[in-house]
Amino acid sequence: MESWERSRRRWQHAFFASWLVLTSAGPLTEAGQVLPVVLVAGLAAWYAVWFVLRTPPPDDVPAPYVLGGGLLWLGLFAIDSSFLVVALSVLVPYCMDAVRVGLVAVVSCAGGWLWHRFHATGSITWAEIVVAPLIAISGATAVGYISSVSRQSAERKRLLDRLQAAQEARAAAERQAGVAAERQRLARDIHDSLTQGFASVVMLLEAAQATLPDNKHLTQALRAARENLAESRRVVRALRPGQLDECGLPEALRRLSGRLSDETGIDAHTVITGKLRPLEAQAQAELLRVAQEAVANVRRHARAKRVTLTLSYMEDLLVLDVHDDGDGFDPGRAAFGHGLSIMRERMEQLGGTLLLESAPGAGATVVASLPAAALSGAR
Template identity: 80%
Template sequence: MESRERWQHAFFASWLVLTSAGPLMEVGGVLPVVLVAGLAAWYAVWFVVRTPPPGDVPLPFVLGGGLLWLGLFAIDTSFLTVALCVLVPYCMDAVWVGLAAVVTGAAGWLWHRFNATGSLTWGEIATTAMMAASGVIAVGYFGSMARQSDERKRLIDQLRAAQEARAAAEREAGVAAERQRLARDIHDSLTQGFASVVMLLEAAQATVPDNKHLTQALRAARENLVESRRVVHALRPGELDAYGLPEALRRLSERLADETGIDAHTVVTGVHRPLDPRVQTELLRVAQEAVANVRRHARAGQVTLTLSYMEDLVVLDVHDDGEGFDPRQGGSGHGLSIMLERMEQVGGTLLVESAAGAGTTVVASAS
């Protein structure tokens, strides 16, 4: 239970006892006691058992509490100030409501005593004034405590949000550091190893020219060298920070053209705008995967990467004029499932259009 709720319950209980004890002793009878107990139970149902959100005072509570108070007031007008109990939940959020209720209750009590006796003693006036002052102090104090409780809750929420943001940033930093470590390890081991194998096979081929097995081994070594470099590049998307997505795609197509002789280029349309870092990273990796598929399978002569900035969408197309395949067969070896998972992680979509002999188009989109 929050501090605000405890003060509200204490305020209700104390004021109910304070305002009903005297009239109950004067009037007597069972019905007033039942109605006062019913008012306490009615409050407990709505604010102890149900615990509505702060500031939300249910209308049924006001109506039911008002009817119980009217029953007490009909029995004897000395129960007039009990009406403040119905307003207690409001007093926690609007102190002026509580102050007005206290002053009105005090004036009503004096009016009742004057009508009953035809005069007022200084003792009655002083006692009523003291009760009203105590009520004003109580309302102001409880209201102040409620505001402090709200402020503490707001600060705690802000602190929790800051802690969660810091934890998320630390997780992202940890993931980035691990990716960098993997990239270094792959570069220092597999990539360097493939480079050495390529050099040795080239030297062997110069000694034994036109050897079919050496030629095949050299081609496989070169392809795996390119693939290991692609993996290192994918693990290090730092060029996104340095160049942005459009330039990273241009550099990707330039490398493809330089290393394979394929006519590859990048086209950017629409008005460039900043994208979510995760969206940028996954689009670049989809492009890298699609280009890697072109290297391995397509036997294409031309590849076009198109990045289109739309009003609420960014679309990446990777088109080649290679052999194509039947997407219904699953595209084994084409990494389609990997690209699809990447886009689903950022709430995007992936579409593959291809047919045997008609080339392939990979379309990735995200907001």
């Protein structure tokens, strides 16, 4: 892409230099003065300052360039009206990006040159009538060719940007799938080895305790085994949420809001909108944990009467928002806890975003969104 951009710039520079030389050489020779030479050199230097020496060159034509170039051209035109067609040199950067502007400028310069000859001599010769279309045709050809190169360059840039975005999305999805698969493998390995082993140890110790009920060391060993069994199960649950294995994300959210209602009396419910699509396992797990953390915050702080969990399947996004009608707060002044940071990190790791909207007395809304790339995997 950079090579195409450099090529476009080279054609622009060549167009500017050739047109400036062709249109100013004759008037400079006839004038025989120093000031026009200085102004032409100044116009060339002014162009170089803005488009040759700047790194990177500007994407758009800067207004200061047009103003300075226009003043230099007006100075030349005031000295000798033969410098009229030099105006196209100032407009060369526009000609590169807008072929219509370039064609209008070329035709205007050719017509202006005929007007100048008629104004200077009182008549127009057939040779001049032939030369004017040649000026217009040569300028229009240069404008058209260079604009074509510019359009090809822009189209290639768009295609390359789309290809790069697709490759990055695919790589991110593959990374997420790999992370999810590894978490599932770890969960299975821990469950099949450590958890099952601790369960067997607990059973053996319970059998031994039945025959030796007053053995202190046996009681301590049994307590330690039970604690480690519970810890291993907790790790397995953290790696692979059981609700998702059983029912999927929408139903897991419904169960979450149902438990909130049953345990607190809050009017909590879940809304699912859009057409359900397969969602990569890791994305499901992270969204569920965000919802659980948001609901936990409502329990602790909000004093809400109503909570709504909304999962929206859009064309290019999956959005989860948890809204409550509680006390609310000022996000700009509140000191956020560790939970919000963890929720934001979960979304950012998947290429998504997390927003928090609230105001004193107006409740709060946690909005987690994931791009379409995260929806490519199957549950």
